[in-house]
Amino acid sequence: MFREGEAVRRIQSGLLLLGFVMASALLGRAGDTTPGRDPKQPINEEYTKKINEYTTQPNFTSPLVNYLPASKTVPAPDSVLGDVAGAPNILPYSHQVYQYMRMLEKASPRVKVFSIGHTEEGREMIAVAVSSEANLAKLEENRARLAKLADPRTIKLDDAEADRLVQASVPVYYITGTIHSPETGAPTALMELAYRLAVDESAYIREIRNGMVTLITPIVEVDGRDRMVDIYRWHLAHPKQNYPPLIYWGKYVAHDNNRDAMGMTLKLTENVLNTFTGWKAQVLHDLHESVPYLYDNTAGDGPFNAWVDPILTNEWEMLGWRNVADMTEMGMPGVFTHGEFDTWSPGYLMFIAAMHNGISRLYETFGNGGADTVERTLPPDEYQRTWWRQNPPQPKTLWSQRDNNNYEETGLLTSLHYFSENSRLFLKNFYLKAKRSVSKPGNEGPAAYVFPGDEARPGAQAELLRVLQKQGCEISRATAAFSVTIPAKKQPRRPAAGQPQGGATSGAPSADKTAAPGPTTLQFPAGSYVIRMDQPYSRIADALLDYQYWSPEDPQKTPYDDTGWTFGELFHVRVVRVTDLKVLDAPMEKVTKIAPSSGVSGSGTIYAFNHNGDTALATLRYRMKNASIEAAEEPFEAAGRKFNRGSFLVKDASDAELERAASELGLQAYAVSAAPTVKTHPVRAARVALLHTWLSTQTEGWWRQALDSMQIPFDYISTQTVGKTEDLRAKYDVILFPPVGRGDPSQIVNGLPTAWGNPLPWKTTAETPNIGKEDSTDDMRPGLGWAGAARLKEFVQKGGVLLTVMDTANFVATLGMTPGVSLGRPQKMKIVGAVLRAKLLDDGSPIAYGFSEDLPVYCANGPIFNLSNLSGGGGFRRLGPDQTMRATGRGAADDPDFVPGRAATETPEEPHAEPWEALPLTGEQLRNPITVIPPADRPRVIFRYADAKDLAISGLVDGGSEIAQHAAVVDVPSGAGHIVLFSNNPIYRGETLGSYFLVLNAILNFDNLNAGRKLAEK
């Protein structure tokens, strides 16, 4: 158990051993206050007894949480829970957690509850502030001081004034719980933490209370929490049965809710960011539960995010190792930091702080996915000792939700205390990080990012600017034309690792491909948008808009998440990184509303809309239900302008309705009196179904989010529904089948084993009122089944379009539904969530409408499509040139061999095809062409991946030559319909707006996908 007297000495030597001499000398011992209760304050005997009863091992607790102080006026958590926090079998719903927090607010002047917004399903999110009465009474004055530190321009970057503000202020430490719904412990831990902070009179807690404001959002994913509690209640009511997995968390996505801090697509991200920046908080500390017993991944593994301030990375180390030291001192096993989590991607919720001059922190504690007390057995890699885990968890232990709560609360309390004791240092750092963000143009640069005023896709440009606005970035607009100098691009002395000689293109914007020998001048028209880097939140703009290079030789071999994300590329808009400081003197004004020019110009009854890939065009089609809309199959000129192939010609529309729609959707219409003479076909508001499995809904959720945001209606159907639907074609024109996230296609057919166990219902009942809303089933286990697969095929035969992506493309190809397309087996290829360049091959295809030569796409390891003109053919195509080398023989490599004693014979020309093509048919194959696919049924390649040297735009691309030049988007005619296959994921995390229209084109032109097709002769 805990030996209090030894704490100080051992922590000091621990720090020295770890080599953090500097931190130790700078900060000294984190105070002389001993953690533990004040003997003068009575304890809540009954509650304390339960705490210790539910703790499964004496060293799974600490002097900070092994008792509960008593209060005559403030209710303890058992007043709502019916038992102590972390008690077995108890998981409170969000409304119970909120009820308790509001009871605290009512009973204690040290607690205030704030509503911070709502979820997609309308549930409230809250933030609970706990601090001394004095601090809470002066919250606004404190916030005003913090606001000045947060924006040093307000004090003219005056360090002396900053010091004065630091002296007068208390910091805000923001804790967020339960973003991941099956990680269930945080709400009760945070209820009890709030109680302790409000009530406990021990010196240790008083120092926290007086020294800072603790801000708590007990539940981030509120929709998912309530569903998780439903499932847990079902489990308690059916103790002998298997229970349904939590297939839906939030309305749209599951664990990816913690990857949204870049795209800011979900309400929970926006609400937490607004709270963090609104409170001018210094820390965002997010609670998770997947690693034994407490993994503080604050000080993670490399590579670190390239855009964070080194001041922050030092803070990570200080806080992380301090935390380990304190809890190790208390005798708690299994507390460690560093670990294997790399700190590269800024997509995690906690990274909101890292990108906004605060401190990001994250705990993984050990959760049981509910409140059962169970024996847990660890795999060796979780209990073995490593240099960063000197006191590892036990291989086997009985573990309870109370144990988890003990670890969460102890970790947080020691962190809060350390932070409060060093609040001057951390507040000063907060100021310094903001100051260095403002000083960015003159330091590391760049000076600004410019979004040119003559952008071809103003809608996508506006969407990207809106993301930056949500991130808190200030946006300016040039009131006159201006020019900047772009420095010459230096030729790299050595190629980037993994890149062919002379072809180091990673990190090179497509616009820079023609690298000039000397500096060049770049002109920008009036109306260009400028993201100035002399603003406090310049860091997030830089991180989103810059390029990412991850060396294939990086020692980190298991990147934790995506390695590339360059937003300008993925939104497919031009963004210019400008280092020339002169850009800051360009005449410009701040803008709050981003509104591309829109409306109707000219006069006439036919309206032409240029197809530029702006997603609002698809919204327009669904909104103008009664208008007749045609797509031009060739480029044309009208109203004195050039229109791209695929442009819309709208007839029979109410003028007023069209004008209103155009201006609300940010679209420009050109009215003409006569239709241009160009071949057209109808653009229809296709009836869309989005198909999901009962295996996982994580990745398809981003597709639902995108369709909803574009106001494109769809039916949401499961693989089980497909199997039961008599005539899919009678109901739908297009079925979208986004990635499932399961590698094995047979699982889509088979589902989960049904030969044993019990049905797993997903439906609304009195017991489970929060589930079964998106879709429902009596049993989640059955998959598509063979009958379902046949129905999908029949749907296509009858003229439907089935759109498949990554693993679902693998599924249709493996089932033989796409003759002529097979999948190559990757050898060494490693493309970890990266931005790749795709090339347009068939600009006549309606799928390509609105696109031109190059398109940046999001890719995560393929698949690699191979094409063949033979049914069942293809298989493994030849890879690379070495396999076509000549055999050993006479002469040089290029020479023909000979046969001694025989006259030379002419060798026939070998069939040749590019990697994206099928090999031409040979005379041998055509002699009796029973396996040859008829020309009209052969796969049509719309986009292919770029050549190896041009492939990588951002992120880790290792062994890219295996997928380079291979088909990326393929249209396979089948009966009267089509199957479309994607190797990239065109709709992903709200980050890939530039490729959304590949999907929208397939929808809007579903009955004319053969337009512009040139068939082979044979």
Ligand SMILES: [Zn+2]
């Ligand atoms: Zn988690």
